[in-house]
Structures are given as structure tokens and as C-alpha cells.
Amino acid sequence: MSTRQFFVGGNWKLNPTSVGKAKELVEVLNKAELDPNTEVVISPPSLYLIPVRDAVSNKQITISAQNAYYKENGAFTGEISSSQIKEAGIPYVILGHSERRTIFHETNEVVALKTRAALDAGLKVILCIGETLVQREGGETTKVCEGQLSAVVKQTKPEDWSNIVIAYEPVWAIGTGKVATTAQAQETHVDVRAYLSTAVSTTVASETRVIYGGSVNSGNAKDLAGQQDIDGFLVGGASLKPEFVDIINARK
Numbered sequence: 105m106s107t108r109q110f111f112v113g114g115n116w117k118l119n120p121t122s123v124g125k126a127k128e129l130v131e132v133l134n135k136a137e138l139d140p141n142t143e144v145v146i147s148p149p150s151l152y153l154i155p156v157r158d159a160v161s162n163k164q165i166t167i168s169a170q171n172a173y174y175k176e177n178g179a180f181t182g183e184i185s186s187s188q189i190k191e192a193g194i195p196y197v198i199l200g201h202s203e204r205r206t207i208f209h210e211t212n213e214v215v216a217l218k219t220r221a222a223l224d225a226g227l228k229v230i231l232c233i234g235e236t237l238v239q240r241e242g243g244e245t246t247k248v249c250e251g252q253l254s255a256v257v258k259q260t261k262p263e264d265w266s267n268i269v270i271a272y273e274p275v276w277a278i279g280t281g282k283v284a285t286t287a288q289a290q291e292t293h294v295d296v297r298a299y300l301s302t303a304v305s306t307t308v309a310s311e312t313r314v315i316y317g318g319s320v321n322s323g324n325a326k327d328l329a330g331q332q333d334i335d336g337f338l339v340g341g342a343s344l345k346p347e348f349v350d351i352i353n354a355r356k
């Protein structure tokens with residue numbers, strides 16, 4: 105097994121519907137017995153970042169924003185910046201989630217600029233990549249993931265990668281109940297490492313955590329977590345349920 109620490113993130117997306125419910129989710133985690141070897145990160149909507157930060161009592165759990173703009177300040181109505189997130193004591197930001205790419209039209213280049221800005225502000229980045237069903241069926245998975253990564257490679261130096269976790273999230277598996285098979289996920293993770301090895305360095309390829317996202321639940325997490333190149337998960341729907349604890353403990 106590698107020295108890469110197992111990482112489980114809960115991407116709450118635009119959930120739950122009140123700060124009280126957000127605190128209830130935190131309470132479940134505060135009381136749970138979590139595998140001390142897993143890094144646990146929860147990502148509430150921006151408005152709940154600070155109350156959730158304050159509600160977390162288990163030091164093993166840290167917080168992530170779900171997005172950040174690449175400008176530090178200015179006339180950008182509706183945006184928040186990485187430096188504001190950092191100042192609020194939030195260590196992580198998710199960037200390039202497929203919902204941002206698809207619904208909000210974020211290009212590879214915009215995601216790369218956001219990554220650069222987040223790293224410059226001192227945040228750690230959960231960088232999401234992944235192909236659509238049409239792209240997978242067209243045999244383009246590797247090409248698509250490499251394109252998404254190469255835009256970020258252009259904006260970064262090898263040393264930046266210790267602050268990046270790559271989340272491979274095939275779009276066809278997100279929120280659909282169709283999880284990638286362990287073989288499909290493992291194969292793409294190997295391809296991601298092969299790409300990093302040539303585009304950045306062999307050290308970055310072997311040390312960067314590559315986690316999987318897309319319909320992960322307590323029933324499939326153990327099998328996926330047993331794969332050599334799957335270093336954890338980014339969980340959507342199941343991170344809002346008590347089974348999130350079982351996913352955190354998938355390697356226990």
C-alpha cells in the first residue's frame with residue numbers, strides 16, 4: 105500500500121435546507137467513531153461554512169468550500185474569493201466539479217485559473233475531473249481527463265501538487281446510482297498517474313491522492329477502497345446520510 109493518506113470528502117452541494125439541519129449532520133460526525141487514518145473533509149454551501157466550522161468538534165474533520173472565483177476582489181457580483189475562504193479558516197476548496205463545468209459553463213482554463221488563485225491564497229484544492237457518458241462511449245475518457253489536467257499543469261509548478269487532491273468523477277456516475285466498476289475506476293486512476301508522471305514528475309504521480317466520486321455508498325465503498333490507486337472518495341448524496349461514517353471507515 106502507498107503512503108498516500110486515505111481521504112473522504114462529503115460534497116453537500118446545495119444541501120441541506122437549513123443551518124439547523126447542517127449542524128445535525130455535523131453532530132452525527134462529531135459523535136461517530138472515525139478511522140483515525142482517514143482525512144475527512146466536509147463541504148457545505150458557502151453560507152454554512154462558518155457555522156459548520158464552528159460546530160465541528162472532532163479535529164480530524166476539516167471544511168471545504170465548493171467553489172471560489174479567481175479574482176481576489178472587485179466587481180464580481182455573487183462570487184467569493186479564495187483569500188476570503190482562507191481568512192475564514194477554511195483550508196480546502198472544491199474546484200472544477202462537473203456541475204460547475206456543465207451548468208455554470210466553467211472551462212478547463214477557468215478551472216485552472218481558479219486552482220492557481222486558490223493555491224496562491226494558501227488553500228488546498230480538491231480538483232474534479234471526469235468524462236460524460238458520450239465521451240466514455242466514444243473512448244475519450246483518457247483524453248478528456250488529460251485535457252482537464254493539462255490546463256492545471258500549465259498554471260502550476262510540481263511543488264503545488266502536494267496541495268491538490270484529484271477527484272475522478274465520471275459524470276455518468278454522479279447522482280445516478282450507476283457507480284463505476286472497481287476496474288473502471290482503478291484503470292482511470294492509473295491513467296491519471298501515468299499522465300502526471302509524464303506531464304509533471306514521477307514523484308507527483310506517485311504521491312498525489314486520486315480519489316473517486318460518483319454514487320459511492322456504504323455498499324460499494326469497501327471494494328473501491330481496496331483498489332491500489334483509489335485513495336478515497338468524494339461523496340455527494342451519501343454524505344448527507346449516516347452511512348457517510350461507513351464510507352469514512354471503508355479501510356478500517
Ligand SMILES: O=C(CO)COP(=O)(O)O
Binds near residue numbers: 201277278319339
Ligand atoms: O458529485 C459527487 C461528489 O462531488 C458525487 O455525487 P453522488 O455521490 O451523489 O453521486
